Amino acid sequence: MSTGAAPRGRRPGAPDTRAAILAAARTSFADKGFAGTTIRGVAGEAGVDAALVHHYFGTKDDLFLAAMELPVDPRQVIGPVVDGGVDGAGERLLRAFLALWDDPEVSPVLVGFVRSVLQPGGERLLTEGFLPVVLLPVGEALGLDHPEVRMPLLMSQVAGLIVTRYLVRLEPIASLPADAVVATYAPVLQHYLTADLPDLLR
Amino acid sequence: MSTGAAPRGRRPGAPDTRAAILAAARTSFADKGFAGTTIRGVAGEAGVDAALVHHYFGTKDDLFLAAMELPVDPRQVIGPVVDGGVDGAGERLLRAFLALWDDPEVSPVLVGFVRSVLQPGGERLLTEGFLPVVLLPVGEALGLDHPEVRMPLLMSQVAGLIVTRYLVRLEPIASLPADAVVATYAPVLQHYLTADLPDLLR
Numbered sequence: 001m002s003t004g005a006a007p008r009g010r011r012p013g014a015p016d017t018r019a020a021i022l023a024a025a026r027t028s029f030a031d032k033g034f035a036g037t038t039i040r041g042v043a044g045e046a047g048v049d050a051a052l053v054h055h056y057f058g059t060k061d062d063l064f065l066a067a068m069e070l071p072v073d074p075r076q077v078i079g080p081v082v083d084g085g086v087d088g089a090g091e092r093l094l095r096a097f098l099a100l101w102d103d104p105e106v107s108p109v110l111v112g113f114v115r116s117v118l119q120p121g122g123e124r125l126l127t128e129g130f131l132p133v134v135l136l137p138v139g140e141a142l143g144l145d146h147p148e149v150r151m152p153l154l155m156s157q158v159a160g161l162i163v164t165r166y167l168v169r170l171e172p173i174a175s176l177p178a179d180a181v182v183a184t185y186a187p188v189l190q191h192y193l194t195a196d197l198p199d200l201l202r
Numbered sequence: 203m204s205t206g207a208a209p210r211g212r213r214p215g216a217p218d219t220r221a222a223i224l225a226a227a228r229t230s231f232a233d234k235g236f237a238g239t240t241i242r243g244v245a246g247e248a249g250v251d252a253a254l255v256h257h258y259f260g261t262k263d264d265l266f267l268a269a270m271e272l273p274v275d276p277r278q279v280i281g282p283v284v285d286g287g288v289d290g291a292g293e294r295l296l297r298a299f300l301a302l303w304d305d306p307e308v309s310p311v312l313v314g315f316v317r318s319v320l321q322p323g324g325e326r327l328l329t330e331g332f333l334p335v336v337l338l339p340v341g342e343a344l345g346l347d348h349p350e351v352r353m354p355l356l357m358s359q360v361a362g363l364i365v366t367r368y369l370v371r372l373e374p375i376a377s378l379p380a381d382a383v384v385a386t387y388a389p390v391l392q393h394y395l396t397a398d399l400p401d402l403l404r
Contacts, residue, residue, distance in 0.1 A: 118320055123370040131372070152372050153386065159370075160362025168325040168361075170333070170354050172403070183400035184355065188390055198385035201374070 020046045021053055025067040030121070034064060034128035061133045068113060068125065072100060074134045082141040090154075090190030091143055091182055097158065098178045101166060110165055131155070144193060149201050153192040161185060208384055222248045223255055223320060227269040232323070236266060236330035263335045268316060270327065276336045284343040291344055292356075292392030299360065299382045303368060313368055333357070346395060351403050355394040363387060 024045035028037040039060055043050040057063040065073055077100065081092040100106050116122045135155060139147025161181070164170040176184070226247035230239040239341055245252040259265040267275055278301065283294040302308050317326045337357060341349025363383070366372040378386070 088224055097210040109213075115320070118317070118365070118369055126370050141332055149374055152366065152375050155372065156362040156366040156375055157359055157390075158362070159352065159365045160358040160360070161318070163361045163365060164354065168328050168358065170329055172326075172351055173354050177402065180400060180402035183402050188359070188393070191390070198353055198382060200382035200385050 017046075017048060017052070020081065021048060021056060023064075023065055025057075027064050029064060029067055029125065029129060033124040034060075034132065037064075039063065042105055044116060064129050064133055068129070070109065072106070074130075075137075078134065078138050082138055085195060086142045086144065088190070089184035090188075090193055093138075093154075094180070094182055094186050094189055101162070107166060114162055114167065139193075142193070146197060146202065149197060150192055154189050157185065157188055157192065158188055209236070219248075219250060219254070220258055223250060223258060223265075224269055227259075227265050229267055231266060231327065231331060235326040236262075236334065239266075241265065245278050248281055266335055269329050270331070272311065272315065274308070276332075277339075280336065280340050284340055288344045288346065288396060292390075292395055293388035295340075295356075296391055297380070297387050300383060304380060309368060316364055316369065341395075344395070348399060348404065351399060352394055359387065359390055359394065381401070 021042060025037070025042045028042050028045065032041075037060065039053050040050045042063065043053045046053070053063065059064050065075075077096045078093075081089060081096050084092055101110055113125075117125045121144040131151070135151045136147055144150050161173070164173045165176075165181070166174075168174075173181075223244060225359065227239070229245045230244050234243075239262065240257050242252045245255045248255070255265065259268050267277075273362065279298045280295075283298050286294055294359075303312055315327075319327045332354070337353045338349055341353040346352050363375070366375045367378075367383070368376075370388060
């Protein structure tokens with residue numbers, strides 16, 4: 001999407017129109033959650049036409065990801081993970097995760113995002129945002145049975161890895177080379193993706 | 203330890219002496235970590251004799267646990283887990299954990315503790331406190347090889363369970379009955395306790 005195209009709406013050309021839309025989107029996602037946010041509502045708050053929001057940011061999913069200010073679009077990172085099929089998907093997911101989280105330029109941004117998710121009220125960024133926009137589609141694309149159970153289980157080990165390796169910096173986890181992290185955790189992630197689910201979960 | 207015994211020290215009988223010691227201890231554990239904190243230093247900050255700190259609170263481990271204001275002494279909860287030996291220890295640990303965390307009176311206190319651990323700088327409560335005082339002794343008492351690796355790995359899945367079930371309240375994990383949590387996670391915890399470690403971790 002080119003920002004050089006002439007934008008439509010009440011405030012065409014205003015240099016901070018994009019910023020105003022993003023600010024309104026952030027407020028709405030935080031206050032109303034992902035499901036309660038509409039492009040029309042965000043446009044209204046920002047004082048622009050809904051068409052301009054679509055023009056700048058695309059779908060509501062795109063707007064959500066832009067509002068999170070992640071340094072990457074996680075859906076692009078996830079593509080190769082899905083393309084390889086379910087065999088080895090745990091390891092490929094983990095390597096894609098580590099490529100971002102172990103990058104010293106990207107990691108602080110991600111830590112900041114996680115800290116805001118962990119604030120009281122911030123959980124909707126995960127439960128109503130990241131989970132349905134990024135994580136569940138991965139499980140569905142992999143053809144998992146019960147992706148709505150398996151992806152949260154996988155998320156629970158990834159969350160623990162984030163907390164111990166990047167937030168709390170618990171040793172030896174914090175200092176493990178990426179290959180050791182993969183050797184340790186990929187089997188557990190794969191277990192959540194493909195092992196028989198306990199009857200109590202189905 | 204009876205609080206009816208006549209306390210010794212410069213401020214005997216002062217009703218808030220215990221509170222002053224706890225406040226000084228909390229500041230010291232937060233600023234200097236567990237290893238950098240001494241009973242003598244805490245006593246000095248609180249304006250009392252070191253003997254009085256020992257009299258009220260026992261060892262530095264005891265003082266640390268009192269300063270955390272946990273509603274229970276985790277070492278008492280852990281006893282039966284250890285006594286059963288390493289077979290099934292993952293499940294017993296998890297059931298002891300759930301008995302506390304699923305208790306509606308205890309859970310908010312524990313959530314508050316975890317939120318303070320996750321604050322920048324708060325990680326020493328875990329890395330220099332809870333880990334060496336509570337968790338590593340469990341691994342040693344169970345006779346694990348490499349408890350200094352296995353207990354942090356176990357902690358990483360427990361941390362993810364805490365984040366998803368109690369902080370972020372990610373479904374379906376947040377609403378699973380305790381038996382379903384055990385069926386799901388006990389095998390993973392047992393894996394971290396007893397499965398072969400990757401060569402890269404030894």
